[in-house]
Amino acid sequence: MSDHLVVDCLEYSAPNRDRFLEWQRGRVGCVHVTLSVWENTRETLSVIGQWNDLFAEHADLIELARTVDDIRRISGSGRTAVVFGFQNTAALEDDIRLVQVFHDLGVRIMQLTYNTQNSIAAGCWENEDSGLSTHVGRGFVREMNQTGVLIDLSHCSEKTCLDTIEYSERPVAVTHANPLEFVGSDVELNRRPKSTTVLKELASAGGVVGLSPYVRMLKGGKHATLQSFVDMTLWTIDQIGIDHVAFGTDFYTGYDVSMVKWWRAGRWGRESPVPIDEHAPVVEWPVWFESPEAFPGVIDALAGSGVDDESLGKLLGGNWLRLFDQTFAPRAGA
Amino acid sequence: MSDHLVVDCLEYSAPNRDRFLEWQRGRVGCVHVTLSVWENTRETLSVIGQWNDLFAEHADLIELARTVDDIRRISGSGRTAVVFGFQNTAALEDDIRLVQVFHDLGVRIMQLTYNTQNSIAAGCWENEDSGLSTHVGRGFVREMNQTGVLIDLSHCSEKTCLDTIEYSERPVAVTHANPLEFVGSDVELNRRPKSTTVLKELASAGGVVGLSPYVRMLKGGKHATLQSFVDMTLWTIDQIGIDHVAFGTDFYTGYDVSMVKWWRAGRWGRESPVPIDEHAPVVEWPVWFESPEAFPGVIDALAGSGVDDESLGKLLGGNWLRLFDQTFAPRAGA
Numbered sequence: 001m002s003d004h005l006v007v008d009c010l011e012y013s014a015p016n017r018d019r020f021l022e023w024q025r026g027r028v029g030c031v032h033v034t035l036s037v038w039e040n041t042r043e044t045l046s047v048i049g050q051w052n053d054l055f056a057e058h059a060d061l062i063e064l065a066r067t068v069d070d071i072r073r074i075s076g077s078g079r080t081a082v083v084f085g086f087q088n089t090a091a092l093e094d095d096i097r098l099v100q101v102f103h104d105l106g107v108r109i110m111q112l113t114y115n116t117q118n119s120i121a122a123g124c125w126e127n128e129d130s131g132l133s134t135h136v137g138r139g140f141v142r143e144m145n146q147t148g149v150l151i152d153l154s155h156c157s158e159k160t161c162l163d164t165i166e167y168s169e170r171p172v173a174v175t176h177a178n179p180l181e182f183v184g185s186d187v188e189l190n191r192r193p194k195s196t197t198v199l200k201e202l203a204s205a206g207g208v209v210g211l212s213p214y215v216r217m218l219k220g221g222k223h224a225t226l227q228s229f230v231d232m233t234l235w236t237i238d239q240i241g242i243d244h245v246a247f248g249t250d251f252y253t254g255y256d257v258s259m260v261k262w263w264r265a266g267r268w269g270r271e272s273p274v275p276i277d278e279h280a281p282v283v284e285w286p287v288w289f290e291s292p293e294a295f296p297g298v299i300d301a302l303a304g305s306g307v308d309d310e311s312l313g314k315l316l317g318g319n320w321l322r323l324f325d326q327t328f329a330p331r332a333g334a
Numbered sequence: 335m336s337d338h339l340v341v342d343c344l345e346y347s348a349p350n351r352d353r354f355l356e357w358q359r360g361r362v363g364c365v366h367v368t369l370s371v372w373e374n375t376r377e378t379l380s381v382i383g384q385w386n387d388l389f390a391e392h393a394d395l396i397e398l399a400r401t402v403d404d405i406r407r408i409s410g411s412g413r414t415a416v417v418f419g420f421q422n423t424a425a426l427e428d429d430i431r432l433v434q435v436f437h438d439l440g441v442r443i444m445q446l447t448y449n450t451q452n453s454i455a456a457g458c459w460e461n462e463d464s465g466l467s468t469h470v471g472r473g474f475v476r477e478m479n480q481t482g483v484l485i486d487l488s489h490c491s492e493k494t495c496l497d498t499i500e501y502s503e504r505p506v507a508v509t510h511a512n513p514l515e516f517v518g519s520d521v522e523l524n525r526r527p528k529s530t531t532v533l534k535e536l537a538s539a540g541g542v543v544g545l546s547p548y549v550r551m552l553k554g555g556k557h558a559t560l561q562s563f564v565d566m567t568l569w570t571i572d573q574i575g576i577d578h579v580a581f582g583t584d585f586y587t588g589y590d591v592s593m594v595k596w597w598r599a600g601r602w603g604r605e606s607p608v609p610i611d612e613h614a615p616v617v618e619w620p621v622w623f624e625s626p627e628a629f630p631g632v633i634d635a636l637a638g639s640g641v642d643d644e645s646l647g648k649l650l651g652g653n654w655l656r657l658f659d660q661t662f663a664p665r666a667g668a
Contacts, residue, residue, distance in 0.1 A: 040427065090428070093374065095601040117467045118453045119602065128493075130464035133451045135607045143604075159462075267429040268453065270477075273469045 005029040005075050005317035006295055008247060009210040010176035014254030015054055020061040020080060026293040029075025029317065030065065032083040032175060036091040037114050038266030041098065044091035048105055064106050068325045085109030087155065094119055099143045108328050109175065110144060111152035112160060122157040124191040125273065131159030138167060145169045150327040161198040170327050171206030176248035178217040182235050193217055196239060203240035208319045210248025211236060213289040226288035230305045242311050246319040251292055339363040339409050339651035340629055342581060343544040344510035348588030349388055354395040354414065360629040363409025363651065364399065366417040366509060369441065370425040371448050372600030375432065378425035382439055398440050402659045419443030421489065428453055433477045442662050443509065444478060445486035446494060456491040458525040459607065465493030472501060479503045484661040495532040504661050505540030510582035512551040516569050526551055530573060537578035542653045544582025545570060547623040560622035564639045576645050580653040585626055
């Protein structure tokens, strides 16, 4: 049994005690949760308020982490450290000074955009990919670098990834995406997986990618096996090195179709640009990862495929903790 | 003396009685004013509230116009019809249903973006020009077409202009910009003038361009003569036809440097990407157009250069009124 600290660098379930108990049973020491996709400033403050209530009510299971020391302390006590993040910059409402305001409230990870283009960057759903925008985009990357916010590129476009990796003065993350070359371009929502070029540049700049058992990004889709997930992990390590691969499951549960519509089209669209099955709107998870409780099984499969203990430590949490340590604090003099 | 209805299709002065008196002395029958560049939904509602007060206090000089009939009635009474517009979509906060909400409040013209990229479109300051965005941009254009909002492309990028002219099912406007080929690319802020390609496509689709005496978009800058402005008008008519050329002065006064900084960088930038002269922040106007009071002199110069009376009627207001008539009402069945 591994005693490595496990970090799941993206989950987005409706938060409640059942989820926190799953984390405990799965021995997940740290989870990066999403506060906002399209929620604006005011709405996001309410989401933080709801989490504050959860921290008070379930202090036996969870606590907010602002630093890597917090993560080690909280997970060391047998509980789960929660890291706040955004999957979009909607909560900033184009106000550069809100980067620090939300950092002060504990937000440590911000994705530049969620699927579509915004003032800062192009998302993976755009047919015309302008990358990081000339003035607003570069300004926000500088601000996040300065303030101590880890930039997430998971739902961003190819050019946004490459531009940001190059422009950012601190390493960046793809918290939850799989390698396009391995999974193939025939999977549903195939714009989400990352090219080998992006993954190699990400790694060269010190970044980390979090691999996910989300069936729409797996080779084989819902029929993908645990061995195929292990193979994808080994393939990615082979491409970009053991120091740059980790996990971000993208796990979510507890929502009905209205939340899926919100994710797909926010308030900006009258319809989702991608089909939503009204009868089965929430994605199925593979039998070998029905919840984060399944982490020990994934760890056993990795070990069984020859991943040594030091490498396991990096994959499960060490790489994320190194990256968090390089990015979560304000720059000296800031 | 011309008795044609004069429409100035973009002014952005701090509104007060002095401005309304200038309109009366210049016999300007209709002015399109700006409610928002970076102002969000809530802030824009307050701007509408301030205009409502002005309409009540200065009913002898101004009234809000929602239709072309309103414009004719108000200007026919010797007063000035005010048309509400946005120079950005910030006030919509990415909520597609706010297009109709603001239409219900009288807003009839919306510019897709102001200089920089947003979720809908690329602006003229971007180095990478993605045009109208794939999902959000097209969705908002459809919504504006349906609701009865005239789309303005003045500060948009080349590709945004071409994409929107093609995608929109109603004709669109460039309310305030000059022709790049005539003014040359050496003028300050040279990304604002429009290419001949854009102007020709605009006209082919039934749109109208409003020419401006803003010195940063004039050939010769602050030394440009009235004759040069007349020559630019004749040149543009020659390129795209008398039915597609009009005026949008971009006139503004009554602000200090803080407003200029707001226009240039909103809340998204710590600094303006273009230099601002702290000692002379507000642009100078040419001696022949120090305010809208100067319209009669411009009209005399046009007539003196051989523009016939029918053509003058189109240039001064007829073209705008035709375009407004084609775009301000909700689509049947909407």
